[in-house]
Amino acid sequence: MKSFHALVPFFLSAAVLVAAACPAVSQVPPGEHNSHHPQQSSPTADSAATDTSSGRGMPGGKADGTNSGMGGMGEMMQDMGKPPGKELYPSLMQLPDLSPERRAKISQLANERIDRGNTLLSLGLQKLRDAAGSQYFAGIQEANEQIRAGQALVQSGLAAQQALAENKNPREIALKWFRQEMNLTPYQEVEPPHGFFGLSWFHYLTMLVFAAFAVAMIWMYFHKMKRANALIEKLAGKSPEKIPAPGEAKPVAPPPAKGEPAPNAEPAKGEPVTAKGTPPLVGPGLAPSKPNSWTGTLLVTEIFDETPNVKTFRLTDPAGGKLPFNFLPGQFITITINLKGVPVKRSYTIASSPTRRDYCEITVKHEEKGTVSHYLHTEVHIGELLQFTAPSGKFTFTETHAESAVFIAGGVGVTPMMSAIRYLTERSWKSEIFFFFTCKNESSIIFREEILYLQKRYPNLHVWFLLEEPVSNPTDSFIKGRITKEILAERVPDIITRMIHICGPPPMMNAVKEMLDELKVPKEMVMTEVFAGPPPKPKTVSPTPEEKGKPPVDEEVAKPFTSEEAGKTGVVTFAKSNKTAVLTPDKSILEASEEVGVNIDYSCRVGTCGICKIKLNSGKVTMAVEDALTEDDKTQNMILACQAKATEDVSVDA
Structure with a gap:
């Protein structure tokens, strides 16, 4: 210059x-x-x-x-x-x-x-x-x-x-x-930079605004998380998590640890369990969940009285938002509660539609001898947190399953049917739905008002109530008496071409299956959901010829008992755990495993969920129910630990 x-x-x-x-x-x-x-x-x-x-x-x-x-x-x-x-x-x-x-x-x-x-x-x-x-x-x-x-x-x-x-x-x-x-651009005097790094006051002001915005967003995030945690703690505080008095039940408990004993209790009569049928199908907007792939707590937000002895419990995620799992119409959810420090599990079918992603509902009948159903009806209130594992079950139906549906339900067995009917109507499925609901009397009809409303709203839904006691106002939808093959043939055209789902007490289900046999309905077109009840005649399962000659385990370590020492009892050897237990005629292998601290996972305890499958290495067992076993399972010598009983020495892979 x-x-x-x-x-x-x-x-x-x-x-x-x-x-x-x-x-x-x-x-x-x-x-x-x-x-x-x-x-x-x-x-x-x-x-x-x-x-x-x-x-x-x-x-x-x-x-x-x-x-x-x-x-x-x-x-x-x-x-x-x-x-x-x-x-x-x-x-x-x-x-x-x-x-x-x-x-x-x-x-x-x-x-x-x-x-x-x-x-x-x-x-x-x-x-x-x-x-x-x-x-x-x-x-x-x-x-x-x-x-x-x-x-x-x-x-x-x-x-x-x-x-x-x-x-x-x-x-x-x-x-x-x-x-x-020289054709140069006009000269403009540029103000020399000042301050740190040569920045102007405009730069400082802009950075200050952005910094204030970032701080505000971070503060809002942590404030929101703090409020959410406080809400969860508040909700958790409503459940009786405190140390109970002697004899007082605890509503919420973590899953049992490996080897922790469980009660030797069978489900009470009438409590819903799992399913038998075809593999799960995926409907539009649905995704099948891996069985028992999720375990956690759900919040009881509503309790509805359906009948004098039936209640519906609405369950949501404690953190809010959508449920942490998916399910198909007809699948069940397993609840675990602690009674006097002992974990007890029961499975209940989800009655709500999978389209309602913010909640699910279980409908439970109060049984006098039902351990979990009695607790739910008498101890659980709105605001409680309960432990669940979900979902499981093969008794499912979506619009991709068949071109039409025939649902036959008895009592609280209506829950899987209700989930499917709600799902199909909410998705405006146009195919025919034939629904038969057998009950004792009009006051015992679960979901009566909703079913009649859906029948009126959707012409493709055909409903019949079959009641043992007289009907006050007989109509075409209310029929006195039990279901018969004539009623089925008359009201379901071409019944042999329909997919039929049955759920209810075993006597009702057995009678309906005989009717369908007489009507020439193919067995593969009939799906059933089993309820606990009088056990059928046990079936004997033996190992394959290749398995007979295999020694179960090192006998010096794992076989301190013999059948002679135990009289008419048998001894079960758990090969992986190197433990043995005595089997009495009325004790299942699952119950024996709990006595000696061998962990075999389970859910329904009635032979329909298939979670307690184990391999029989040697010996023979009898099983009252084997609905959860496929033909491949039987070929591979798999058994259900909750159903398997024996009066001789056996060895299992557990």
Whole structure:
């Protein structure tokens, strides 16, 4: 910048003079011109030309008309060191700090330049007219140069007067001219950076706003999480988690640890358990969950009285939002409670539709000898947290399962049917649904109002209630008496082509299956859900011939008992655990495992969920129910620990 300021006088002079009048080179040598016009030498013009190059900061033309821009600039640079009495534009460099006397002197010099410029213009115009009349082209060129010289004098004087009047800095004038000539962008003074890292106050303010926003978002997040945790703790505090008094039940408990004993209790009659049927199918918007893939707590948010001895419990996620698992219509959920420090498990079918993702409902009948059902009806209230494992079961039906559906339910066995009916109607399934519901009397009809409402709303849903006791207002939908094959054949056209689901007490289910056999309905078209009840005749299972010769385990370590020592009892050897236990005729292998601390997972304890499957290594067992075993399971010698009993020595892979 210092070197640039040193050249400011040069830029200023060039801006005012060269931009206004670019010197031209004569087309005819001076000698030739004088030979044609020996008398046309103009002393006035010569003096003007000499004046323009006399060192007053303005490039001018020589008297002979041969001056050039570079020559004039050279003379100007040579004259810059002359006494200040003849300065014009070098004196302007001191603006705006000039004294009034210097300003007057510069104004006088500027006026003199304007006067000399006007004289040159007049003479040049006259010479141009004469040369043009005689078509003397060299004279025309000379006249043109003289006019330019006059214009330069006038422009320079006017520029000086303007600078004095506006008090402008001549350096800015020179710099502007230089940028125009070099085609540069206009110069803008940039404010030097200040502060840390050279940032402006705008940057600091912007960063401050964003930092405040981030802090506010973080605070809101932690505040929200704190409130959610407080709510969960509050809800958890409502359940009786405190140390119970002697004999008092605990409603919530973690899953039993490995080897922890469980009660030797069978489900009470009428309590819903699991399913037998085809593999789960996936309906639109549904995803099958892996059996027992989720374990956690659910919050009881509503309790509905369906009948005098049946209640529905609505369960939600304690943290809010959707349920932490998916399920299909007809699957069950397993509850675990602690009674006097002993964990007890029972399975109940989910009665609500899978389309309701914010909650699920179980409908439970109160049985006098039902351990868990009695506890749910008498001890559980809204706001309690209960331990569940969900979901499981193969007794499912979606719109992809068959082209139509026939549901036959008895008592609380309506729960899987209700889940399917709710699901199908909510998804506006247009195929036919035939629903037969057998009950003792009208007051025992579970979901009566809702079923009648759905029947009225959806023409493809056909409902019949079959009641043992007389009906107060008989209609086509209310039939006195039990279900018969004539009723089925009359009300279900082409019944042999329909998919049929049966759920209820074993006597009712056995009677219906016999009716369907008589109606020639293929067995693969009949699906059943089993309830606990009087056990059927046990079936004997033996190991394969290949398994008979295999020793169960190291007998010195794992066989302290023998059948002879135990009398008419058997001994079960748990091969993986190296433990043995005595089997009495009424004790299952699952119960024996709990006595010696061998962990065999289970859920329903009635032989329908299949969770307690284990392999029989040697010996023979009998099973009252084997619905959860597939043909492949039987081929591989798998048994159900909750059903398997023996009076001889056996070995299992557990």
